[in-house]
Amino acid sequence: MRRMSTQMTTAASSTAADAPRWAVWAAHATTLVVLPSGLWRIALVLGYPAGYTDEGFTGFQSFGAKVWMLTLSVVCELLAVLTVGLVRPWGEVVPRWIPLIGGRAVRPMAAVVPAALGAVALTALWAGVPWWWTYPHDDMTDTGNVVVGILYQPLILWGPLLAAVTVSYYRRRCRRRSA
Numbered sequence: 001m002r003r004m005s006t007q008m009t010t011a012a013s014s015t016a017a018d019a020p021r022w023a024v025w026a027a028h029a030t031t032l033v034v035l036p037s038g039l040w041r042i043a044l045v046l047g048y049p050a051g052y053t054d055e056g057f058t059g060f061q062s063f064g065a066k067v068w069m070l071t072l073s074v075v076c077e078l079l080a081v082l083t084v085g086l087v088r089p090w091g092e093v094v095p096r097w098i099p100l101i102g103g104r105a106v107r108p109m110a111a112v113v114p115a116a117l118g119a120v121a122l123t124a125l126w127a128g129v130p131w132w133w134t135y136p137h138d139d140m141t142d143t144g145n146v147v148v149g150i151l152y153q154p155l156i157l158w159g160p161l162l163a164a165v166t167v168s169y170y171r172r173r174c175r176r177r178s179a
Helices: 002-016 021-045 054-060 063-084 108-125 129-134 142-178
Strands: none
Touching: 021 054, 021 063, 021 142, 054 063, 063 108, 063 142, 108 142, 129 142
C-alpha cells in the first residue's frame, strides 16, 4: 500500500510539473486579480465606508448585506484558487482527504468544461469594468469612485487568465492520455 501511494504522488507530481511556466504564473495571478475587490468588500463588512458617502453606505450596514459581501469575497477567492488546481497535482488526482473520491484521477473534461464556462462567464461579467468611470456613482465620493474603479480593474483579467490556463490544462491532459 505504501508503494502504491508513492507511485500515485510521483505520477501526479511529474504531470503537474509539465505545466508551462506561463500557465503556472497565470494560475497564481488569478488569485491576485480577485484580491483587491474582495478586500474592499471586507472593509465594507467591517464598517468602513470605503469610498461611499454616508447616505450611500447605509445600504451596506444591514446584516444581510454584510453576509452577502463576505460570502461573495470568499467564494470569488476560492474560485480563483481552483484555477491553481489546473497546474498542480490536485487538479489531476483528487486529494486523499476528500471523502469518497479522494485518490481518484480527475477526468480532464470534468475540469475543462466548468473552467471554460467560468472563463466565458467571467469575461462577460467583467467586460464593462474598464468603463467604470463613465457610469454615475452618486452614492460615492469622488475619491472613492476613483479608488473603487482601480480596485475592480484587475477583474477584467480573471476570465482571460482562466481561459489560458484551461487551454494549457486541456492540451497537457489530452495529449498525455492519447500518447
